[in-house]
Amino acid sequence: xxxxxxxxxxxxxxxxxxxxxxxxxxxxxxxxxxxxxxxxxxxxxxxxxxxxxxxxxxxxxxxxxxxxxxxxxxxxxxxxxxxxxxxxxxxxxxxxxxxxxxxxxxxxxxxxxxxxxxxxxxxxxxxxxxxxxxxxxxxxxxxxxxxxxxxxxxxxxxx
Numbered sequence: 001x002x003x004x005x006x007x008x009x010x011x012x013x014x015x016x017x018x019x020x021x022x023x024x025x026x027x028x029x030x031x032x033x034x035x036x037x038x039x040x041x042x043x044x045x046x047x048x049x050x051x052x053x054x055x056x057x058x059x060x061x062x063x064x065x066x067x068x069x070x071x072x073x074x075x076x077x078x079x080x081x082x083x084x085x086x087x088x089x090x091x092x093x094x095x096x097x098x099x100x101x102x103x104x105x106x107x108x109x110x111x112x113x114x115x116x117x118x119x120x121x122x123x124x125x126x127x128x129x130x131x132x133x134x135x136x137x138x139x140x141x142x143x144x145x146x147x148x149x150x151x152x153x154x155x156x157x158x159x
Contacts, residue, residue, distance in 0.1 A: 067092040073132035084117035115153040
């Protein structure tokens with residue numbers, strides 16, 4: 001898999017209410033995010049910035065991308081190491097600091113809860129999270145810290 005890979009999306013603004021951007025309040029922040037062969041994502045800005053709460057905002061998508069990338073990197077590392085993961089969830093969060101008319105993400109915290117098949121597999125998980133972080137394409141692409149607060153569980157062995 002070495003080499004260069006390309007990804008294409010299309011974002012279309014759908015928030016023209018008839019006046020375009022005549023004033024700051026005259027338009028909606030809604031958009032549609034598309035990629036060939038995939039469902040359309042309904043996007044907007046965060047409600048703090050006049051967006052719609054029922055649509056994905058860019059900051060949520062960034063946090064989700066980091067979480068998903070860590071998940072997939074972790075599963076790969078686990079499979080390579082003989083650690084059988086039977087469940088995984090993550091309650092990730094990100095912090096945005098506004099500065100003037102812009103801002104920046106200052107950190108994302110991943111909180112993966114990993115369930116492994118056998119008790120002796122649990123100890124390996126800390127190292128697997130480190131490897132996953134090192135391997136994650138998205139974490140390697142951002143300029144803010146991405147930290148981890150993992151929890152490891154062992155699957156119930158009761159029949």
